[in-house]
Amino acid sequence: MSNESDSGVGSLQRSGFVVRKERLYGRLIAASAGLTILVTVGIILALSGRALSFWSQISPIAFFTGTNWSPVIANSYGVLPLISGTLIVTIFSALIALPIGLAAAIYLSEYASDTARSILKPALEILAGVPTVIYGYMALVYVTPLIDGFLPISVQLVPAGVPILPEFTLVMPSLGTFNALSASVVVGIMIIPMVSSISEDALSAVPDSLRQGGYGLGSTKFDVSTRIVVPSATSGIVASYVLAISRAIGETMAVTMAMGMSPQMPYFPNVLRNLAESSQTITAAMVQIAGADSYGSGPTYEAMFALGMTLFAITLIMNVLAELVRRRFREEY
Amino acid sequence: MATEDSTGDQLGRSAALRLQQLKGQLFEVALVAATLVGIVSLLVLFAYISVDAFRPGTASPAWFLVYLGTLVAPTAAFTLYARRRPAVRTANAVAFAAVFGGLLLSAVTYAVVDALSPYDVFIYGVFASLPPMLVLAYDRTTEGQAYTGPLILVSILVGIGVAAVVDGPISGPLGIAAEWIMYFGLVTVPAALLVGTLTASRRGRRTGAVAGGAVAAGGLAVAGASIATGANASLLVVLFSAFVVPTGYVVRRSVRTNPAGRVGLAGPFVLLGGALLGAALVERFGIETPDTFLTPTLVLESWDGLTASNAGVYPQIVGSIIIVGFMAVLAFPVGIGAAIYLEEYAPNSGFRGRLATLLEVNISNLAGVPSVVYGLLGLALFRRTLGFGTGIVVSASGTLGLLILPIVIVSTQEALRSVPDDLRQGSYGMGASRWQTLREVVLPEAIPGTLTGTILALARAIGETAPLVIIAVATTTYSPPSGLFSSATALPLQIFAASANAKPEFRHGVVPAAAVVLLTLMLLMNATAIVIRNKYGRET
Numbered sequence: 001m002s003n004e005s006d007s008g009v010g011s012l013q014r015s016g017f018v019v020r021k022e023r024l025y026g027r028l029i030a031a032s033a034g035l036t037i038l039v040t041v042g043i044i045l046a047l048s049g050r051a052l053s054f055w056s057q058i059s060p061i062a063f064f065t066g067t068n069w070s071p072v073i074a075n076s077y078g079v080l081p082l083i084s085g086t087l088i089v090t091i092f093s094a095l096i097a098l099p100i101g102l103a104a105a106i107y108l109s110e111y112a113s114d115t116a117r118s119i120l121k122p123a124l125e126i127l128a129g130v131p132t133v134i135y136g137y138m139a140l141v142y143v144t145p146l147i148d149g150f151l152p153i154s155v156q157l158v159p160a161g162v163p164i165l166p167e168f169t170l171v172m173p174s175l176g177t178f179n180a181l182s183a184s185v186v187v188g189i190m191i192i193p194m195v196s197s198i199s200e201d202a203l204s205a206v207p208d209s210l211r212q213g214g215y216g217l218g219s220t221k222f223d224v225s226t227r228i229v230v231p232s233a234t235s236g237i238v239a240s241y242v243l244a245i246s247r248a249i250g251e252t253m254a255v256t257m258a259m260g261m262s263p264q265m266p267y268f269p270n271v272l273r274n275l276a277e278s279s280q281t282i283t284a285a286m287v288q289i290a291g292a293d294s295y296g297s298g299p300t301y302e303a304m305f306a307l308g309m310t311l312f313a314i315t316l317i318m319n320v321l322a323e324l325v326r327r328r329f330r331e332e333y
Numbered sequence: 334m335a336t337e338d339s340t341g342d343q344l345g346r347s348a349a350l351r352l353q354q355l356k357g358q359l360f361e362v363a364l365v366a367a368t369l370v371g372i373v374s375l376l377v378l379f380a381y382i383s384v385d386a387f388r389p390g391t392a393s394p395a396w397f398l399v400y401l402g403t404l405v406a407p408t409a410a411f412t413l414y415a416r417r418r419p420a421v422r423t424a425n426a427v428a429f430a431a432v433f434g435g436l437l438l439s440a441v442t443y444a445v446v447d448a449l450s451p452y453d454v455f456i457y458g459v460f461a462s463l464p465p466m467l468v469l470a471y472d473r474t475t476e477g478q479a480y481t482g483p484l485i486l487v488s489i490l491v492g493i494g495v496a497a498v499v500d501g502p503i504s505g506p507l508g509i510a511a512e513w514i515m516y517f518g519l520v521t522v523p524a525a526l527l528v529g530t531l532t533a534s535r536r537g538r539r540t541g542a543v544a545g546g547a548v549a550a551g552g553l554a555v556a557g558a559s560i561a562t563g564a565n566a567s568l569l570v571v572l573f574s575a576f577v578v579p580t581g582y583v584v585r586r587s588v589r590t591n592p593a594g595r596v597g598l599a600g601p602f603v604l605l606g607g608a609l610l611g612a613a614l615v616e617r618f619g620i621e622t623p624d625t626f627l628t629p630t631l632v633l634e635s636w637d638g639l640t641a642s643n644a645g646v647y648p649q650i651v652g653s654i655i656i657v658g659f660m661a662v663l664a665f666p667v668g669i670g671a672a673i674y675l676e677e678y679a680p681n682s683g684f685r686g687r688l689a690t691l692l693e694v695n696i697s698n699l700a701g702v703p704s705v706v707y708g709l710l711g712l713a714l715f716r717r718t719l720g721f722g723t724g725i726v727v728s729a730s731g732t733l734g735l736l737i738l739p740i741v742i743v744s745t746q747e748a749l750r751s752v753p754d755d756l757r758q759g760s761y762g763m764g765a766s767r768w769q770t771l772r773e774v775v776l777p778e779a780i781p782g783t784l785t786g787t788i789l790a791l792a793r794a795i796g797e798t799a800p801l802v803i804i805a806v807a808t809t810t811y812s813p814p815s816g817l818f819s820s821a822t823a824l825p826l827q828i829f830a831a832s833a834n835a836k837p838e839f840r841h842g843v844v845p846a847a848a849v850v851l852l853t854l855m856l857l858m859n860a861t862a863i864v865i866r867n868k869y870g871r872e873t
Contacts, residue, residue, distance in 0.1 A: 018766055021482075021483075021768070022766055022767060022768045024483060025482070025483075025768050026674075026678055026767075026768075028483075028670065029670040029671070029673050029674040029678065030674050030678065031670075032666070032667040032668075032670030032671045032674065033670070033671035033674040033675055033679075033692055034692075035667055035671065035738075036671055036692060036695055036696050036699060036738065036739070036742070037691075037692065037695055039699060039710075039735055039738065040695055040698070040699060042710055042713075042714060043702065043706060043707075043709075043710050045713075046709055046710045046712075046713030046714065047706070047709060047710075047713075049713070050713070099367070100367045100370060100371060103363065103364045103367030103368065104364070104367050104368040104371075106364055107361075107364035107365060107367070107368045108368065111361055111364060111365075112368075120368055120372075122859075122863050123372050124368070124371065124372065125859075126372075126375070126856075126859060127371050127372065127375055129789070129792060129793065129796075129855065129859055130375065130796070130852070130855070131795075131796025131797070131798065131825055131851060131852075131855060132796070132798065132799070133796065133798040133825040133828050133829050133851075134382075134796070134825075134828070134848050134851065134852060136829070136832070137828060137832050137844065137845075137848060138378045138381070138382065140832060141832075141840055141841070141844075141845075142378055142381045142382075143378070189371050189374060189375060192371040193371075196368075220353050220354075220356075220357050221357055222353075222356055222357040222360050225360075226360075243701065246701055247701070249703070250701075250702070250703025250704070250705070250706075251703075252703065252704060252705045252798075252799035253798045253799055253825075253829065256799075257829065257832055283703065283705050283799070286705050286708075286709075286803065287705070287799065287802050287803070290708070290712075290802055290803045290804075290805060291802060304709070304803075305709060305713075308705065308706050308709040311703055311705070311706060312702065312703075312706050315701055315702060315703055315706075316698060316701075316702070318701075319697070319698050319701035320698065322701075323694065323697060323698075
C-alpha cells in the first residue's frame with residue numbers, strides 16, 4: 001500500500017474508494033458472524049419440524065411419561081428409560097469427574113510450579129481431545145474386563161439373619177458385556193478437563209490480596225486454598241460442573257459402544273445393579289435409529305428428531321445456566 | 334492462634350502445628366494424585382491398545398536388540414547431544430519438521446489426488462489458480478484503486494464454476510496425457526514457483542529463476558528415470574517435489590544461516606537411517622519379527638471383515654483427510670471472519686453492541702450443543718433441504734464444519750484479543766485504515782494463536798463420529814471417495830463398526846491398530862498445535 005501515501009489530492013480521492021471497500025469487507029465478516037445465528041435457527045428449525053410432526057402422531061404426554069422404549073417391536077415411544085440411562089451415566093461420571101477435576105484445578109492454580117503446570121495442563125487437555133469412539137472402544141474391550149476382575153462385591157447393609165428381600169442388600173453384580181459402569185468411567189475421564197480448566201480459570205481469577213490476607217492472619221496454605229480461594233470461586237466452579245454435566249449428557253459414541261442398546265427403567269433399591277447392566281441413553285437411541293436405514297421416514301425416524309429436540313433443550317438450559325452463573329462470578333471482582 | 338502464643342504451651346503448640354503440616358501435605362498429595370489419575374488411566378488404556386496392536390510379545394529378543402542398537406540408541410544419543418547446544422537443537426528441529434512434514438505432505442497429496450482423480454484435480458487446480466494470478470498481475474501493472482481483494486475471491490469462485498462446466502469435455506482429451514504430468518503440474522510447478530520466489534527475494538531474480546528451473550528440471554528428470562525403470566512416476570514426482578525439494582531447501586538455508594548448528598541437520602537422517610539399517614539387519618540374519626497388526630497392509634489396503642491380516646483402512650484414512658480438508662475450506666474463513674467481526678469491528682454499545690453480545694452468547698451455546706444434534710442438522714439441511722445424496726463428502730464436511738465453527742471462532746477471538754492494543758493504535762496513528770491495520774498488523778500477530786486453535790479444531794473433527802453416523806456416512810467402503818459428491822467414509826466410523834466384531838484377531842488386533850492410526854493422527858495435530866503455541870506463544 002505504498003502508493004497510498006501520494007499527494008493530498010490523491011489520498012482525498014482515494015478515501016471515498018477506501019471507505020467503500022472497507023464497508024464491503026466489514027459487511028462480509030459481519031455476514032460470517034451472522035451465520036452463527038443461522039446455525040442456531042437452523043438447528044431449531046431442523047429439529048422442531050420433524051419433532052412436532054412426531055408429537056402430532058404420538059402424544060407428548062405418552063412420550064415423556066412412557067416407561068417403554070421399543071420403537072420397532074411394540075411401537076411404543078416412552079422416553080423415560082432413555083432418560084434413566086442418560087441419568088445413570090451422567091451421575092456416575094459426575095461422581096468421578098467433579099471431585100477429581102476440582103482437585104486438579106486447585107493443584108494447578110494454587111500448588112503447581114510453572115514447569116509442572118506447563119506439562120500437566122496440555123496433558124489434561126488431551127483427555128478431552130481423544131476421539132470418543134476410542135473411549136468407547138477402550139471401555140468395551142479393556143475397562144469392562146479390568147473392573148470385572150474385582151466383582152461381584154456384596155455390601156451387607158442389614159445384619160445377616162434379618163428376614164428381608166434380597167433386593168434390599170446392596171450388591172454389585174458381575175458386569176455384562178455392555179454395562180453402564182465402564183461407560184461412566186470413560187465419560188468421567190473425558191470430562192475431567194472440562195471441570196479442571198474452567199475451575200482453574202475461576203480459581204486463578206481470585207485476587208491475590210485475598211490469599212495474602214489469609215496468610216497474614218496465620219492461615220496455612222491448606223486453609224487458604226480450601227476456605228478462601230475455593231469459596232470465592234464457587235460460581236466459576238459451579239459453572240464448570242454444569243458444563244461438564246451437560247457434556248456428559250450429550251456424549252454419544254462412548255455410551256453407545258460401551259453401554260449397549262437395551263433401554264431399561266432403573267432398578268430399585270439396589271442401585272448398583274444399574275451400573276452392571278446394559279441400558280440405553282437418549283443419544284445411543286438416536287444412533288441406533290440413524291444406523292438402521294429401514295425406518296424410512298415413519299414415526300421411528302421422526303422420533304430421532306424428537307429425542308434430539310429433548311437433548312437440545314436439556315443441554316441448552318444447562319449451558320444458559322452455566323453462563324448465568326459465570327456472569328455473576330465475573331462481576332465479583 | 335494468638336492465645337496459644339501467650340500461654341507458652343510449646344509442646345501442645347508444636348503438636349498442633351505438626352498436625353496442620355501433615356494435613357497440608359496429605360492434601361497436596363491428594364491433589365497431585367487427582368491431577369494424575371485421569372492422565373495415568375488414559376496412558377494405561379493407550380498402553381493396552383498399543384500392545385494389542387503391536388504385539389511386542391511375539392518378537393524375538395534379538396529383534397529388540399537390533400533396533401535398540403540401530404534406531405533407539407543412536408537417536409537418543411543424538412537428541413541428548415543436540416539438547417545441550419541451542420544452535421544444533423534449532424537445526425535439528427527444523428530438519429525434523431522439513432523431513433517428516435515433507436514425507437507426510439507427499440503421502441497425503443498423492444493419496445488424496447489419486448482418490449479424486451489427478452485429471453479432475455488438475456483441471457480444477459488450473460481454473461482456480463490462474464484467474465486470481467491474472468488479477469494479481471493486473472493489480473501490479475495498474476497503479477491505483479481496484480477491488481483486488483474481493484476480485485481474487487470472485488475470480489477463484491468463477492474459475493471453479495467454469496471448471497465444473499468444462500471438466501467433462503476437457504478431461505476426455507486430457508486423459509491422453511500421462512498421469513504423472515498432472516502431478517507435475519499440481520505439485521512440482523507450485524514447488525518450483527515457491528522455491529523460485531523465495532530465492533529471488535533473497536538473492537536476486539536471476540538466481541531465483543535458476544533455482545525454480547532446477548526444481549522443474551529435477552521433477553522431469555525424476556519422471557523420466559522412473560518411467561525408464563518402470564517405477565510409479567506419479568508417486569516419485571510427488572515425493573521429489575514435496576519431500577526432496579523442501580528438505581534440500583531447508584538444509585541449504587540452515588547451513589547458510591546457522592553454520593554452528595549444522596550437525597543438527599543429521600537428526601532425522603539418523604532416525605531414518607537407523608530404521609533402514611535395522612530392517613536390513615533383520616532381513617539379513619532372518620530375525621523373527623513381531624507378528625504385529627501395524628503393517629503396511631493396514632494403511633494401504635481396504636477392509637476385510639473375515640481375515641484380520643488382510644484388513645486395512647486406506648479408504649477410511651483418505652476419506653477422513655478429504656472430509657476434514659474440505660471442512661477446513663468451508664469453516665475456517667467463516668469462523669475467522671466471525672471472530673474478526675466480534676473482536677475488531679463490533680461496537681460495545683448501542684443496538685449493534687447488544688447484537689454482538691447476543692452473537693457471543695449464541696456462539697458459546699453452540700459450543701455446548703451435543704455433536705449428535707449437529708448430525709440431525711446436517712441430515713435436515715443437506716439431505717432434506719438441499720436434496721444431496723446420502724452420506725456424501727460435502728454433507729459430512731458441512732456438518733463437521735458447523736460443529737467446529739464455535740471452536741474456531743473462540744480460539745481466533747482469543748488470538749486476536751492477545752494482540753496488544755498499542756500495535757493497533759500505532760497503526761491508526763500512521764494513518765492506516767481499519768482494514769489495513771487488521772491485514773498488516775493485527776492478523777500477522779494473531780496467526781500463531783489462530784493456527785493453534787484451528788489445528789485443534791481439525792484434531793477434534795477427525796475423531797468426530799456421532800454426526801457422521803447420523804447423516805449415514807458409509808462405514809465400510811472399498812475405495813476412498815472419488816469426489817466431493819461421492820459417498821464419504823471415515824476412520825472413526827470403521828472403528829465403531831468393527832468394534833462389534835468379537836473375533837479376537839479383530840477385537841484385540843486390527844481394531845486397536847486402526848485406533849492407533851487415528852490416535853497418531855490426532856496426537857500429531859495436537860503436538861503441532863502445542864509446538865506452535867510454545868514457540869510463538871504470547872503471554873497475555
